[in-house]
Amino acid sequence: MNPLAKELNDLLAQHSPHVLEMLSDLGKNLFFPKGILTQSAEAKDKAHKFNATIGIATENGGPMFLQCIQDKLSAFDPKDIYPYAPPAGKPELRSLWREKMLRENPSQQGKHFSNPIVTNALTHGLSIVSDLFIDKGDHLILPDMLWGNYNLTFGTCSGAIVKKHPTFTAVGGYDVDAFKATLKSSAEEKGKAVVLLNFPNNPSGYTPTVAEGDALVATIKEVAESGCNIVVVADDAYFGLFYEDSLKESLFGKLANLHPRILAVKLDGATKEEFVWGFRTGFITFADGSKQENTPVMTALEKKTMGIIRARISNCPHPSQTFVIEALRSPQFLAQKEEKFQVMKGRALKTKQVLNSGKYDAAWDYYPFNSGYFMCLKLKNVDAEVLRIHLLDKYGVGAISINKTDLRIAFSCIAEEYIQELFDIIYQGVRDLA
Ligand SMILES: Cc1ncc(COP(=O)(O)O)c(C=O)c1O
Numbered sequence: 001m002n003p004l005a006k007e008l009n010d011l012l013a014q015h016s017p018h019v020l021e022m023l024s025d026l027g028k029n030l031f032f033p034k035g036i037l038t039q040s041a042e043a044k045d046k047a048h049k050f051n052a053t054i055g056i057a058t059e060n061g062g063p064m065f066l067q068c069i070q071d072k073l074s075a076f077d078p079k080d081i082y083p084y085a086p087p088a089g090k091p092e093l094r095s096l097w098r099e100k101m102l103r104e105n106p107s108q109q110g111k112h113f114s115n116p117i118v119t120n121a122l123t124h125g126l127s128i129v130s131d132l133f134i135d136k137g138d139h140l141i142l143p144d145m146l147w148g149n150y151n152l153t154f155g156t157c158s159g160a161i162v163k164k165h166p167t168f169t170a171v172g173g174y175d176v177d178a179f180k181a182t183l184k185s186s187a188e189e190k191g192k193a194v195v196l197l198n199f200p201n202n203p204s205g206y207t208p209t210v211a212e213g214d215a216l217v218a219t220i221k222e223v224a225e226s227g228c229n230i231v232v233v234a235d236d237a238y239f240g241l242f243y244e245d246s247l248k249e250s251l252f253g254k255l256a257n258l259h260p261r262i263l264a265v266k267l268d269g270a271t272k273e274e275f276v277w278g279f280r281t282g283f284i285t286f287a288d289g290s291k292q293e294n295t296p297v298m299t300a301l302e303k304k305t306m307g308i309i310r311a312r313i314s315n316c317p318h319p320s321q322t323f324v325i326e327a328l329r330s331p332q333f334l335a336q337k338e339e340k341f342q343v344m345k346g347r348a349l350k351t352k353q354v355l356n357s358g359k360y361d362a363a364w365d366y367y368p369f370n371s372g373y374f375m376c377l378k379l380k381n382v383d384a385e386v387l388r389i390h391l392l393d394k395y396g397v398g399a400i401s402i403n404k405t406d407l408r409i410a411f412s413c414i415a416e417e418y419i420q421e422l423f424d425i426i427y428q429g430v431r432d433l434a
Contacts, residue, residue, distance in 0.1 A: 004031035008300040016288050016297040018261045022192065022229045023304075024158070027132040030304040030311075037087055037310070056083050076322060085318040087306045089118020089283075093321050096328045097283055101268070104240065107253025113266075114298040116283035117305050120316045122237045125267035125284045126153045131308050132301075133194055133231045134158040139186040141179070141195045143167035145367070145376070145402075147202045147235075160194070167204060172368045174208040176215040183219065187228035195220065197251055198235040200242070200372030203400070203408040205348075207246035207371040217254045224261040224289075236268040240337075243345040244370035256287030263288055270324045272373065275340060279320035344373075344412060350419045351375060351411045360423065363430040364407075373412035377426070379405050382433045391429045397422065 001009075008031055012020035020028070032038075040053040047053070057064040063082040073081055088094065097116045102108055119125040126149075134140070136159030142150060145167040154160040163186055165178035186193040197216065199207040208216065224230050234252040242248045255264035269282025286301045288294050309315065327333055348369070355366050362380070369375040379387065384401035391397040400408040407426075414422050 001029055002031050004033070005029050005304075007031075008303055011296040011300045014296070015294055016260065016290060018229050019263050019288055019297055019301070022133055022231050022263055024131065024133055024135045024138075026308075027304060030132070030307040032087070032303040032306040032310065041086075054084070073319070076319070080322040081319045083318060084315050085118070085321050087310055087315050088302065089116075089316060090318075090321045090325065093118060093281075093325050093328075094283075096325060100328065101266075101285070105249040105253045107249055108256065109253075111253060111256040111287060112293045112298075113252075113256050113264075113287035114285055114302055116266075116268075116285045117302060117309075118316050118321060119267075119269070119282040119284050119309070120313055121269050121271045121280040121282040122235065122267050123149065123153070124280075124313070124316075125269070125282050126150070126233075126235065127157065127312075128284055128305055128308055129194070129231070129233050129265055129267070130154045130158040130160070131312075132304060134160045137161060139163050139190055139193050141165070141182055141186060141193055143175075143179070143201070145201060145204045145206075145406075146196075147198065150196065154194075167201075167206070168368060174206065174212040174216075176212055176219060179216065180219045180223075183223050183228075183230075184226075187223050187226060191227065192229045193223075194231045194233065196233045196235060198237070199247065199251070200238040200370075202238070202372065203374050203376050203402055203406070204367045205369030205372045205375045206367070207242055209245065210247055213247045213251055213254070217251060217258070220255065220262060221259055224259040227261070229261045229263075231263050231265060233265045233267060236266060238272050238372040239268050240273050241341065241344055241373070242371045243348045246370045252285070252287065257291055258289055260289040270320075270327075274324065274327060274337070276320070276324070279323060280317060281320045281324050343416075346416045347411045347414060347419065348375075350416045351409070351423075354420050354423050360427050363427055363434075367406075374408050374410050376402065377407045377409065379407060379430065382430050387426075387429055387433060390433055391426060394432070395425050395429060397425050397429070399426070 043051050043053040062078050065078050065082050094115050130153050138160050140154045140160040140162050142164050144164040155162055163182050165182040166175045169175045220230055232255050234250045236250045252264050252266040264287040266285040270276050288297050364377040364379050367376045383404055384407045388399055388401040402408055
């Protein structure tokens with residue numbers, strides 16, 4: 001093992017031994033090398049005469065660039081676009097995001113957690129979690145309504161065994177008891193579990209009520225108290241898009257500093273929240289279980305995260321970090337976000353109104369939804385994949401079939417005035433086939 005990795009592991013052993021136990025073999029071996037990046041950072045501060053360290057080209061005291069590119073980006077200073085961004089992300093962005101998290105998540109106030117580290121959006125954050133914490137055969141606990149890409153990231157790439165529980169109870173609440181049973185059985189079998197909480201959920205569009213959220217947190221605490229190490233990942237990709245009476249913050253705040261055997265990890269980002277899907281700007285933030293500030297543990301996790309970023313992608317794109325900084329600082333940011341929120345909320349509520357008309361009851365039920373981009377129909381008498389293909393071929397309407405009964409509809413991309421027509425067409429498609 002590299003001596004730098006050993007140093008980080010010793011820090012963890014001393015200040016949070018359970019977090020050390022949670023790491024995968026790769027996680028234990030990770031460190032941030034004192035290589036080119038560290039030497040370049042030192043030179044940036046001290047090399048006032050010639051700085052011949054970093055692998056970019058310079059000219060006239062700044063980065064070299066092509067004018068045909070700069071012409072299109074003339075609002076930005078070349079230094080904020082072309083050079084590599086720091087391995088953990090631009091410091092201004094990290095502190096602006098930290099402020100935003102605190103503003104929007106009252107439960108995080110007074111808790112201690114790491115600075116957010118910039119990722120290449122949430123998918124990259126998920127793969128960092130997988131690398132740091134999953135060894136082949138480790139259990140990943142998920143509801144059965146899940147974003148399919150988790151299987152690839154955690155199952156195919158790291159060998160996790162995905163343990164699914166029913167998402168909803170028969171009366172349409174979040175199935176906390178099923179979650180509890182699944183977590184307990186992993187605790188008994190493995191003594192370790194990675195729990196992934198994704199609210200607003202893809203594909204169901206559900207966010208738990210405050211009471212359900214508290215019950216999830218209490219369950220996780222109870223199982224940790226029984227001696228199980230639990231990494232709890234909040235995938236907050238659709239954060240903020242809460243349209244009804246649900247939790248309106250991430251469960252990360254309530255999971256932070258809760259128990260020494262619980263490591264909370266928050267994954268969030270600008271992708272869906274600020275409608276910049278292609279920018280690829282996200283964040284990973286850690287909170288351990290100790291009641292006091294635990295800087296050595298946060299440092300060790302940050303260094304290991306920087307190590308895996310350096311190994312896999314070197315660093316995240318610089319221009320999009322600059323764009324997001326500009327957005328977060330813009331005086332119009334909050335008003336513009338509110339405007340788009342109202343558009344999305346209008347689509348969600350219209351969807352519910354149309355579905356509640358009773359007109360389609362013979363064809364489907366729908367799963368509970370109150371947030372995010374999506375909702376799912378539960379078809380009563382036709383196969384979802386057969387219907388999907390029929391809708392495409394006959395009506396030019398696209399939706400996603402999740403399994404035999406469930407069809408996912410992204411109301412996020414249907415203007416409110418077309419929502420009635422969309423469901424009328426889907427209903428007609430069902431009647432054609434039934
Ligand atoms: C639940 C969930 N998590 C993460 C992601 C990935 O987000 P990103 O585009 O930021 O990688 C998605 C995207 O569809 C998602 O639905």
